[in-house]
Amino acid sequence: MNVSKDLVAASATPLILSILSQGENYGYAIIKRVRQLSGGKMQWTDGMLYPVLHRLESQGLIKSQERVSETGRKRKYYRIEDKGTAVLKEQRSQWMLVYSTLKQLWETKPCLT
Amino acid sequence: MDARVFNAKTVMGDKTMFDLNNAINNWRMNLSGKQTCAKSDIDEMESHLREEIDSLTASKLSEQEAFLIATHRLGDPDSLAAEFAKVNTSILWRKRLFWILAGMLTFIAARHLSSLALSGCYLLGAVGGLLGYGFGLVSEFIGIAVFCLTLFVFCSACRPSNTPRLDWLFRTVRGKVILCAAFGFVFIANPLVEFLSRALGGRITDVEQWGQIMLVSALVRRPFQVLLFVGFMVLLIRLRSSNVREARE
Numbered sequence: 001m002n003v004s005k006d007l008v009a010a011s012a013t014p015l016i017l018s019i020l021s022q023g024e025n026y027g028y029a030i031i032k033r034v035r036q037l038s039g040g041k042m043q044w045t046d047g048m049l050y051p052v053l054h055r056l057e058s059q060g061l062i063k064s065q066e067r068v069s070e071t072g073r074k075r076k077y078y079r080i081e082d083k084g085t086a087v088l089k090e091q092r093s094q095w096m097l098v099y100s101t102l103k104q105l106w107e108t109k110p111c112l113t
Numbered sequence: 114m115d116a117r118v119f120n121a122k123t124v125m126g127d128k129t130m131f132d133l134n135n136a137i138n139n140w141r142m143n144l145s146g147k148q149t150c151a152k153s154d155i156d157e158m159e160s161h162l163r164e165e166i167d168s169l170t171a172s173k174l175s176e177q178e179a180f181l182i183a184t185h186r187l188g189d190p191d192s193l194a195a196e197f198a199k200v201n202t203s204i205l206w207r208k209r210l211f212w213i214l215a216g217m218l219t220f221i222a223a224r225h226l227s228s229l230a231l232s233g234c235y236l237l238g239a240v241g242g243l244l245g246y247g248f249g250l251v252s253e254f255i256g257i258a259v260f261c262l263t264l265f266v267f268c269s270a271c272r273p274s275n276t277p278r279l280d281w282l283f284r285t286v287r288g289k290v291i292l293c294a295a296f297g298f299v300f301i302a303n304p305l306v307e308f309l310s311r312a313l314g315g316r317i318t319d320v321e322q323w324g325q326i327m328l329v330s331a332l333v334r335r336p337f338q339v340l341l342f343v344g345f346m347v348l349l350i351r352l353r354s355s356n357v358r359e360a361r362e
Contacts, residue, residue, distance in 0.1 A: 047188035
């Protein structure tokens with residue numbers, strides 16, 4: 001079972017912000033982390049991550065910095081800004097609300113009488 | 114014997130060898146041709162691509178296989194460019210503005226070059242004593258030909274896929290320097306030659322013959338301007354349909 005495209009797109013922002021809230025990171029590692037956490041079931045088209053990252057940066061939620069990695073390769077590292085942390089908190093409560101609503105519906109047996 | 118076999122193998126190997134850097138360069142060219150990705154965007158994705166290829170080759174895939182899988186995972190250039198277009202609206206407009214200005218400059222340069230050719234003809238004619246209706250007609254056509262040739266060179270330079278590959282004129286530093294020098298030369302030479310041709314022409318030949326040349330010039334130039342307008346309209350329509358074709362493919 002793979003996650004639908006719409007859901008992948010909708011969850012991109014909270015996923016990226018959550019990963020970055022654990023420390024700064026770069027594009028390739030973010031994708032690898034998502035793949036690993038979802039057991040490979042959240043299939044991102046890798047390249048689509050970058051426009052999202054750039055949009056988040058232009059909104060001031062994250063900030064990028066180009067650095068040379070230990071392997072000698074140029075990488076663009078992103079880290080979360082205060083505004084991004086606030087947005088993540090807001091999104092988190094929204095997702096929790098959706099989750100708890102669905103959970104209640106799915107766990108209680110429908111009463112037919 | 115052994116040496117020959119070995120030799121043949123290395124020759125074969127060279128021919129069929131997959132060049133990763135070359136492949137990545139082509140991939141970059143393809144993306145930058147889409148006009149919506151900034152160089153830094155492409156750099157970032159190239160770094161991603163290389164890391165993915167490294168990790169795939171570490172799991173015993175060949176470079177070529179790794180490249181194919183990595184580019185596939187990254188997404189096809191058309192949809193990537195479409196995604197970036199949503200973020201990079203300013204880049205898109207800057208590039209459009211660049212091409213509009215480049216087109217205008219080329220048009221001005223073409224007019225100057227054509228008038229330079231015309232004045233050159235008059236100057237030669239005046240010095241060599243070749244004047245009259247026929248001469249006027251020939252020089253007018255030379256002027257028009259130079260005008261069309263300039264536009265043609267510009268169009269070839271714009272389209273990287275065209276057979277006479279002139280896109281280096283815009284892409285390399287050497288090309289840009291040559292273009293600027295050519296513009297400068299034309300802008301300086303044009304009034305100079307025109308002045309000389311008028312001054313010498315008036316002095317050497319009689320007024321009647323000059324009048325004949327000017328008459329021919331006026332008669333030929335009007336229809337040409339109409340044709341030029343029609344030509345531009347046709348070009349615009351052709352470009353539109355070719356865009357549609359490319360999008361479908």
